[in-house]
Structure formats: C-alpha cells, structure tokens
Amino acid sequence: MSENLYISVSASKSEKYETILPQIEALISGEPDLYANLANISAALKEAFGFFWVGFYLVKGDQLVLGPFQGPIACTRINPGKGVCGTAWVEKKTQLVPDVEVFPGHIACSAASKSEVVVPVFKGGEVVMVLDVDSDQLDDFDSVDQEYLEKLMGMLESTF
Numbered sequence: 246m247s248e249n250l251y252i253s254v255s256a257s258k259s260e261k262y263e264t265i266l267p268q269i270e271a272l273i274s275g276e277p278d279l280y281a282n283l284a285n286i287s288a289a290l291k292e293a294f295g296f297f298w299v300g301f302y303l304v305k306g307d308q309l310v311l312g313p314f315q316g317p318i319a320c321t322r323i324n325p326g327k328g329v330c331g332t333a334w335v336e337k338k339t340q341l342v343p344d345v346e347v348f349p350g351h352i353a354c355s356a357a358s359k360s361e362v363v364v365p366v367f368k369g370g371e372v373v374m375v376l377d378v379d380s381d382q383l384d385d386f387d388s389v390d391q392e393y394l395e396k397l398m399g400m401l402e403s404t405f
C-alpha cells in the first residue's frame with residue numbers, strides 16, 4: 246500500500262468519504278498493530294477533511310484514556326458518562342453534537358471546539374474505544390459523517 250492519500254479537493258463530503266474509506270481499509274488491513282492503525286486513521290481523516298481535532302480514547306479499566314490523535318493537546322482521561330465521549334461509551338451509540346455549549350457536561354479540551362461527533366468502537370458487544378472528531382465551526386457534522394465514520398469504525402473492528 247502506498248503511503249499517499251488521494252483526495253479530490255473539489256469533491257463533496259460523501260465523495261471524499263467514498264474515496265478515502267477504501268484507501269484507509271487497504272492501509273489498516275495489512276497492519277496488525279492497533280496503535281499504528283489508530284494513528285494512520287487519525288492522520289487520514291485530518292488530511293482529508295482538515296478537522297480541528299480527530300483521535301481516539303481507549304477504554305482502560307474504568308476510564309477512557311487518550312490514544313493516537315491529530316490536533317492540539319487534549320485531556321487525557323474521561324470518566325464513564327462524562328462529556329460527549331463518556332456518553333457515547335455508556336450509551337453505546339454515536340453522539341452528534343451541533344453545538345458543544347448546549348451538550349450537558351461537555352468537556353472543553355479546547356475553547357475553539359464548537360461541534361463534535363463521537364463514534365463508539367465495539368468488540369464482543371462492548372465499547373472498547375471511541376473516535377472523537379471536533380470542529381471549530383458550529384453544526385459541522387451531519388448524518389453523512391455519522392454514516393461513514395460508523396462504517397469506518399466497523400472496518401477497524403475487524404482488524405483487532
């Protein structure tokens with residue numbers, strides 16, 4: 246697999262996802278190391294969409310702990326049910342947040358973050374990590390992001 250990502254700058258959001266998902270799949274399917282794959286997924290999403298922050302929090306004991314990411318430094322530990330990530334973990338479902346200011350208990354790692362989508366990753370029916378994507382624009386994520394990011398996390402699940 247080549248280590249270049251091909252993205253059309255003029256493509257629509259769904260076309261970009263359609264273009265990069267198979268490339269990410271090819272990138273991670275030949276690599277058994279989870280952290281290497283999480284790092285490359287974060288980098289690919291950042292490169293394709295220019296997200297403000299994109300990365301993973303992994304379930305370790307009774308907390309989520311910061312994993313590979315792209316963007317400004319972030320909080321390292323999140324308790325169950327806390328913030329958007331902790332809510333996605335305990336509710337076992339994607340959280341689409343158009344305005345973080347009105348999400349109860351949102352954890353502001355950065356004041357620049359305005360909207361957010363968090364997708365849980367499952368193993369054996371349990372959440373083992375979450376993908377967190379933040380934007381510095383309000384209402385920057387929709388059902389297209391949700392659909393493709395859930396699909397991407399489904400691909401990831403089959404690699405570990």
Ligand code: SME
Nearest residue numbers: 319328329330351352354
């Ligand atoms: N805002 C998240 C915390 C993680 S940072 O945004 C990177 C939350 O409320 O869970």
